[in-house]
Amino acid sequence: MAIRRGRGVAAINYPTGMNLGGDPTQALVHSTPTGNFMVTLSSVDLGQGMKQIMAQICAETIGVPTDRVVVDTADTDTGPHCMGTFASRGTHRAGNAVIQAAREARQVMLEVAAEELEVNASDLDTDGQGNILVKGAPQRSISIFDVALSAHFKRGRSISGRGMFLIPRSYPDKETGAMKPSTCYAHACTVAEVEVDDETGEVTVLTVKNVFEIGRALNPKMVEQQLVGGSWMGISHALYETTEPYYPDRDHGGTDFNQYLMPGPGDLAQTEIIVLERPSADGPFGAKGPGEMCANPQIPAVANAVFDAVGVRIDTLPITPERILRALKAQASN
Amino acid sequence: MAKIPVQFTLNGAEKAEFFDSGTTLLNALRDKIGDTSPKGGCHQGTCGACSVIIDGELRLSCLTLAETCNGAAITTTSGLSQGGVLHPLQRAFLDAFATQCGFCTPGMIMAAKVLLDHTPDPSRDDVVEALSGNICRCTGYEPIIQAVLTAARSNSQNAA
Ligand code: FES
Numbered sequence: 001m002a003i004r005r006g007r008g009v010a011a012i013n014y015p016t017g018m019n020l021g022g023d024p025t026q027a028l029v030h031s032t033p034t035g036n037f038m039v040t041l042s043s044v045d046l047g048q049g050m051k052q053i054m055a056q057i058c059a060e061t062i063g064v065p066t067d068r069v070v071v072d073t074a075d076t077d078t079g080p081h082c083m084g085t086f087a088s089r090g091t092h093r094a095g096n097a098v099i100q101a102a103r104e105a106r107q108v109m110l111e112v113a114a115e116e117l118e119v120n121a122s123d124l125d126t127d128g129q130g131n132i133l134v135k136g137a138p139q140r141s142i143s144i145f146d147v148a149l150s151a152h153f154k155r156g157r158s159i160s161g162r163g164m165f166l167i168p169r170s171y172p173d174k175e176t177g178a179m180k181p182s183t184c185y186a187h188a189c190t191v192a193e194v195e196v197d198d199e200t201g202e203v204t205v206l207t208v209k210n211v212f213e214i215g216r217a218l219n220p221k222m223v224e225q226q227l228v229g230g231s232w233m234g235i236s237h238a239l240y241e242t243t244e245p246y247y248p249d250r251d252h253g254g255t256d257f258n259q260y261l262m263p264g265p266g267d268l269a270q271t272e273i274i275v276l277e278r279p280s281a282d283g284p285f286g287a288k289g290p291g292e293m294c295a296n297p298q299i300p301a302v303a304n305a306v307f308d309a310v311g312v313r314i315d316t317l318p319i320t321p322e323r324i325l326r327a328l329k330a331q332a333s334n
Numbered sequence: 335m336a337k338i339p340v341q342f343t344l345n346g347a348e349k350a351e352f353f354d355s356g357t358t359l360l361n362a363l364r365d366k367i368g369d370t371s372p373k374g375g376c377h378q379g380t381c382g383a384c385s386v387i388i389d390g391e392l393r394l395s396c397l398t399l400a401e402t403c404n405g406a407a408i409t410t411t412s413g414l415s416q417g418g419v420l421h422p423l424q425r426a427f428l429d430a431f432a433t434q435c436g437f438c439t440p441g442m443i444m445a446a447k448v449l450l451d452h453t454p455d456p457s458r459d460d461v462v463e464a465l466s467g468n469i470c471r472c473t474g475y476e477p478i479i480q481a482v483l484t485a486a487r488s489n490s491q492n493a494a
């Protein structure tokens with residue numbers, strides 16, 4: 001009876017979005033009379049940072065500082081349509097819709113500025129600080145504040161734009177079965193080191209080293225925070241979490257945190273995160289969806305590490321001490 | 335059912351309320367008084383999201399009856415900032431990206447505050463022990479541990 005060490009590796013790819021009845025997200029952007037911009041969405045921020053990212057995307061597209069943008073994810077009854085926050089689709093789908101809406105709003109903004117400055121709109125550019133300048137003659141400029149006032153009170157224009165991003169539904173080809181159920185794959189690879197006590201079946205994850213390829217990280221600190229949390233969640237899925245820990249049936253499943261187990265702050269594996277940025281062709285500023293995929297590769301990596309340590313293949317999650325001991329017993333009797 | 339008069343201070347402000355017998359402090363704070371910083375994650379003492387400080391002790395407000403709080407001094411996370419300036423723990427949680435959905439955050443901050451009140455210069459193990467009754471779904475805990483250690487350091491610098 002001994003503590004045995006093992007190391008496992010696993011790699012995954014992970015799609016963005018889903019092939020339901022088509023996968024749309026819409027966005028509206030408009031300016032207030034003072035030249036702040038509102039993004040209206042029905043997409044939900046549930047802690048992943050959607051509001052921050054959409055503000056960055058809108059600001060970058062219109063050419064204003066991020067703090068000039070307010071994101072309203074108010075209400076699915078009244079907002080532009082969104083399929084929802086799931087399938088790692090938020091940044092990709094809503095981001096593309098916001099870019100389209102913000103481009104249209106930017107165009108109106110430049111047209112109003114052009115009238116004020118008596119030049120062509122195509123001769124104008126933003127400085128990113130809240131001003132619009134004549135290209136090649138930056139001393140001729142107007143603030144976006146003044147452009148918005150002019151649009152509202154003088155010229156009767158609405159500085160606004162509509163965004164619509166749709167991945168149409170894909171049906172399987174009748175001959176080959178080929179289809180395109182999702183877009184924009186993120187990738188990840190994890191190496192996990194574990195110790196398995198072959199007497200108790202208990203697994204301790206010593207280290208997890210993760211590499212994530214997530215397109216472009218639009219907000220690197222927020223990406224890192226999501227990946228660190230996701231890596232922990234992957235270990236939690238691999239070893240602890242299940243709604244059906246007790247047989248023979250669902251009635252014996254865990255109903256509270258006493259039975260639905262998760263590792264606490266004292267059970268953390270040493271965790272390493274490396275981000276590879278390969279901007280995606282169809283993502284907003286090259287982004288992909290890092291949300292759910294970051295909790296996936298740890299699971300097969302831990303299963304492989306357990307195999308490396310004690311030579312048994314556990315193919316049912318979570319990898320509980322009981323499952324390991326039963327497998328070891330079956331192995332010994334073979 | 336009889337209403338029970340209860341007087342206590344909440345974040346320094348005097349409160350006098352009538353509660354139904356059996357009302358938990360969590361429901362009293364959230365529904366009656368309108369302080370929604372304590373969160374109800376489980377209502378059975380297993381998640382820590384409802385943690386508050388009562389007379390200097392960390393307590394689970396879901397397992398505390400409001401009627402037992404007569405004369406108590408209660409602190410919640412919404413009482414920590416002073417004149418619009420965040421408490422060092424709140425600042426450290428923000429700076430360390432130690433919150434995502436935020437549901438666990440007030441409970442984590444309460445647990446950390448009681449730790450730092452008693453142990454101004456905690457070890458990592460002290461922090462882990464202090465947070466061990468609090469569940470977080472999102473962060474993987476490490477950013478939270480780092481935030482508490484950072485807040486402890488900035489406290490000791492301010493004191494020095
Ligand atoms: S709500 Fe009190 S411990 Fe979960």
Ligand code: FES
Nearest residue numbers: 434438470471472
């Ligand atoms: S930040 Fe979501 S539960 Fe901790």
